[in-house]
Amino acid sequence: MREELLAIIEKNSRIDFQELAVLLGASEEEVLNELTALEKEGIICGYHTLINWEKTSIEKVTALIEVKVTPQRGQGFDKIAERLYNYPEVRAVYLISGGYDLLITLEEKSLKEIAGFVSDKLSTLESVLSTATHFVLKKYKDHGTIFNPKKEDEREVITP
């Protein structure tokens, strides 16, 4: 049940446990217990909402920043990652294989603020060797969701 439950709420976190029970063919109690367990185990980390900010009047600029760092003895990349992810404007931090080490998603109100973060906070860290900042121009798809209106049902209304 766990895998199917996760698949459902990953797409729709607002679904209630009664409906989950129906869809999964399980009892409401089983579903509640499973949800509690998933939260306790840190498997479900939150119930966020996916917002297409471009459609609002609120200005947001997103940048992806590649960071090369020197890993620290005994702590590898974790220490430097922690210093970065504690900034609230840092939306995501990934350790990456390949040409650089960390990939950061940064969300700010303006280009200037992003520039400020990179020059003042990021580049000045001792273990940071270099950075490369890429600005997001348009989001087509995020969290598995395509950002344009769903098309109509084009099927014939009745077919055998």
Next chain:
Amino acid sequence: MNKYLSKKITALKPSGIRKFFDIVSEMKDAISLGVGEPDFDTPWHIRDEGIYALEKGKTFYTSNAGLKDLRIEISNYIKRTQGVGYNPDNEILVTVGGSEAIDIGLRAVINPGDEVIIPQPSYVSYEPCAVLAGAKPVIINLKAENEFRLKPDELLNAITDKTKILILPYPNNPTGAIMEEDDLRAIAEIIKEKDILVMSDEIYSALTYKEKHTSIASLDGMKERTILINGFSKAYAMTGWRLGYACGPKEIIEQMTKIHQFAIMCAPTTSQYAAVEALKHGDKDVEEMRQAYNQRRRFLLDAFRKMNLECFEPYGAFYVFPCIKEFGMTSEEFATRFLQEEKVAVVPGTAFGECGEGFLRISYAYSLESLKLAIGRLEKFVKKLRK
């Protein structure tokens, strides 16, 4: 003009679904639960492979039987799902949808006066195809109390010395019924004993919600008596690609290929390339869609329980077949009033055979949101009728 027309064709009854389609088409804002095809788009990697085939200029006929690579993949697929081995060289024919396979499969085995046994309610094309092939259709009226499974005594009663072939349509459209291995064993014994053939239409085989589907061809001594029909429409959401296949004894496949060669040449080439991709890398997509259908199925059954509408639990395809006999209306009256008063289109059970009287086919090839909306209206309608 009529004097020019073929009497055999003019005598054919038009599909019962057609009549209802015309009524629905005139209702602009109706929501439909009447569709017999998946609501999902064909998975992108499969579409992409079709596009790639076009880009590469793969725009010629394939061999009559279909691309060798596709027949190999079909053979592998049936081996891994059913444990039955078909030789890609002479036991598999790629057709234009499962429907073509039904038509030419019957034509390849029927002699004038032969009888074809057709359990109903079932897909609309078996009976006309049997008639066109020159056979006499013998209908078995399946029973709701057997969950619309075919029972051995029903089959025995229908068999005469003229019986050539039984059509076995499971998982079933419109009832959603399945036949499990034990059910099939009992039927297979009779088929062997009476020395007849079986055409097993397994187009919904990937969509079962209990045990995995068992093909009658996988039972002892049945491969040589079975024309197995399947296709890509339902499992991979590829209805518009028009691609199916038939597997069977090489003597039958050879004759079917002859008809196919003269009438069709070959199935669409683009679709065949896409289908190779579907069979190689599509298992995950099928499982995801199956899971979504299963959730909707549970939702509908739960909704019927809550409104006290009688419905057996179907374990296959994407249909539920609730009983509406308590309202004292025919299926057609119910469906027509439901459409006019609540603007929801469902298909009367009678479109799939007379014994579908008293039932409705409701398709769950719709998003949960659409189903919720439609079921809300059904509940309202049912309440009104019970007053």
